Amino acid sequence: MFDNLLRTALEHWVITSIVLAIGHLAGKYLYTQYLMNKLGAKPFTNSSYDGFMGFKAGAQALKAKNEGRAVEFNDARFRNMPHPEVFTFTTKLFGTELVVTKDPENIKALLSTQFDDFGLGLRFKFFDPLLGSGIFTLDGEGWKHSRAMLRPQFAREQIAHVRALEPHFQVLQKHIAKNQGQFFDIQELFFRFTVDSATEFLFGESVGSLRDESVGYSSKELDFAGRADFAAKFNKAQMYLSTRSLLQKMYWLVNNKKFRECIKAVHEFSDHYVKMALDASPEEIEKQVGYVFLYELVKQTRDPKVLRDQSLNILLAGRDTTAGLLSFVFFEMARNPDMWSRLREEIISHFGDSEVEQITFENLKKCEYLKAVLNESLRMYPSVPRNGRVANRNTTLPRGGGPDGKSPVLVRKGQNVGYIINSTHLDETYYGKDAKEFRPTRWFEPEVRKLGWAFLPFNGGPRICLGQQFALTEASYVIARLAQNYSKLSLQPGTEYPPKKLVHLTMCLQDGVPIKFEK
Numbered sequence: 001m002f003d004n005l006l007r008t009a010l011e012h013w014v015i016t017s018i019v020l021a022i023g024h025l026a027g028k029y030l031y032t033q034y035l036m037n038k039l040g041a042k043p044f045t046n047s048s049y050d051g052f053m054g055f056k057a058g059a060q061a062l063k064a065k066n067e068g069r070a071v072e073f074n075d076a077r078f079r080n081m082p083h084p085e086v087f088t089f090t091t092k093l094f095g096t097e098l099v100v101t102k103d104p105e106n107i108k109a110l111l112s113t114q115f116d117d118f119g120l121g122l123r124f125k126f127f128d129p130l131l132g133s134g135i136f137t138l139d140g141e142g143w144k145h146s147r148a149m150l151r152p153q154f155a156r157e158q159i160a161h162v163r164a165l166e167p168h169f170q171v172l173q174k175h176i177a178k179n180q181g182q183f184f185d186i187q188e189l190f191f192r193f194t195v196d197s198a199t200e201f202l203f204g205e206s207v208g209s210l211r212d213e214s215v216g217y218s219s220k221e222l223d224f225a226g227r228a229d230f231a232a233k234f235n236k237a238q239m240y241l242s243t244r245s246l247l248q249k250m251y252w253l254v255n256n257k258k259f260r261e262c263i264k265a266v267h268e269f270s271d272h273y274v275k276m277a278l279d280a281s282p283e284e285i286e287k288q289v290g291y292v293f294l295y296e297l298v299k300q301t302r303d304p305k306v307l308r309d310q311s312l313n314i315l316l317a318g319r320d321t322t323a324g325l326l327s328f329v330f331f332e333m334a335r336n337p338d339m340w341s342r343l344r345e346e347i348i349s350h351f352g353d354s355e356v357e358q359i360t361f362e363n364l365k366k367c368e369y370l371k372a373v374l375n376e377s378l379r380m381y382p383s384v385p386r387n388g389r390v391a392n393r394n395t396t397l398p399r400g401g402g403p404d405g406k407s408p409v410l411v412r413k414g415q416n417v418g419y420i421i422n423s424t425h426l427d428e429t430y431y432g433k434d435a436k437e438f439r440p441t442r443w444f445e446p447e448v449r450k451l452g453w454a455f456l457p458f459n460g461g462p463r464i465c466l467g468q469q470f471a472l473t474e475a476s477y478v479i480a481r482l483a484q485n486y487s488k489l490s491l492q493p494g495t496e497y498p499p500k501k502l503v504h505l506t507m508c509l510q511d512g513v514p515i516k517f518e519k
C-alpha cells in the first residue's frame, strides 16, 4: 500500500517535471522566435554544440589556456565552424550561453554604434574588492563621471611623461649590464619597470621594484612602508580577479584569506599616498616637480576612496598591458636581426647613439619604422586579446545570421558577447596570406592602414583606452634607449615559436623572453 503511494507520487513528480521542462523550453523557443521577428534577426549561421552545458568546450578552453595555447584554441574554433567564412557563432560555456565574434562589424556595433545596448555585466562585482568604483569597473553614469574626471589628466600627461622614465631606465640598464653576454628573462624586468614608472606617475613616488641588491641598492634604502610587498601583492590580487571573472556568476567563491591580505596591503600602500596628497597645501601641490596623477586629481575631488579607486584602476589598466607590449616587441626583435638593425638605424639617425634630450613625445612619433613595429606587435600579440560585453536589453548584432551569415542575430538581455580581437588580427581576410607572420612593413601598405575596426588593440568607441598615447610613448622610449645601447639581440636557442602565451586579464609570454643583449 505504502509502496504504491510512493510509486504514484514519484510518477507524478517525474511527469510534472518533464511537463514543466518541456513548457519552459517551448516558452523560451516561442519567446526567442517572437523577439527575432520583432527585431529582424535570423538564426545563427554557426552554432557550436560543446557537450552538456558547454562543459566539454569549457574544459578544452581551460586546458589550452594552461598550455599557453588559448589564442590558437580560439582561432581554431572559428576555423572549425560549419561556415568558417562567417565570423560569429553561438555556444555554451559552463552553462552560460555566449555569442562569440571576431567580425569587425559586430565589434563596432558592440563598442560604438550600439554602445548603450551593452555594458560590462558583472565586471564591477569581479573587481570591486581590489579596485572599487573606478573608470575601468563602472558602467553608466558612474563611468561617464570617471571618464570626464580622468580624461584631462591624460592630455596633459602625454607631454611630460618621457623625462620621468629615464631614472627607471637607468636601473633597467643596470640589470641588463649585469646579465650582458648571457641569456636572461627581460619580460620580468619590463613588468618591474612598468610598475615602477606607473607608481611614480600615480603616487609621486615609485615602488622601485627594480632597485634591488643585485644592482647595488642597499636594503635600507629600499625600506619604506609596504614598498617591498606592493608589486607582489598587486600581481597576486590580479590573479584572483582573473579567476573571479572566469567563474562568472560563481565569482564570489574566490574570496579567501590570501586574496583579502593582498587587497589590504595594496590599499594600505595607496592610502598612504592618498593621505599625502590630501594633506598637501595648495602651495605644496603647485611646487610638485613633474606630473603626479594624485596631486592633479585632488584638485577635482577630496574623497579618499575615489582617489584610491581611480589610481588603482589606472594601475591595473596600464601596467601589465605596456609590459606585455614591450616583451613581445623584444621577443620578435631578437628573432629578427634585420628588423632590429633597421629599427636601430632609424633611432640613431633621429637621436644619435647616446642623446636623451631629443627623445621626446613629438620626436618619437616621427619614427615610422618604430611605429610599424609597435603596430605589428599589437596586431599579433594584443595586450588584451579577448574581451566581453553583456546585453543591457534585447537587441541584435548586425552580422552572423541567416544562410549566408549576413543577417542580424539576436542577443537577449543578459547574454554575454565575447569579442576575440586576437583572431580578427590574425585573419587573412584583413591581413592577407601572411597574416600569421610578424612583418612590420605591412603597416606601410595603404590598404592595411585603412583597416579600421579590424585593428583594435586599444578598443574603440566611447571606452577607447585612455592611456594609448601614454603607453606608446613609454614603450617607444624604452625601445629607443635600448636601440641606442645594444646592436645585437638574440633569443636563447630552442625557444619555442609561436611562443606560449599567458592569458589572464592581459597577455604576456608564458615562458618569458630569454634574450641576450650585446653592445
Ligand code: HEM
Residues within 6 Å of the ligand: 135, 136, 147, 313, 314, 317, 318, 319, 321, 322, 325, 382, 383, 384, 387, 388, 457, 458, 459, 462, 463, 464, 465, 466, 467, 468, 470, 471
Ligand atoms: C599597450 C598598452 C595598452 C593597451 C594595449 C591597452 C588596451 C586597452 C583596452 C583594450 C581597453 C578597453 C578595456 C575594456 O573596455 O574592456 C583599455 C581601457 C583603458 N585603458 Fe588601456 N591599454 C594600454 C595601456 C594603458 C595605459 C598605459 C593606461 C594608463 C596609464 C591605460 C588606461 C586605460 C583606461 C583608464 C581604460 C578604461 C577606459 C574606459 O573604460 O573608459 N591603458 N585599454
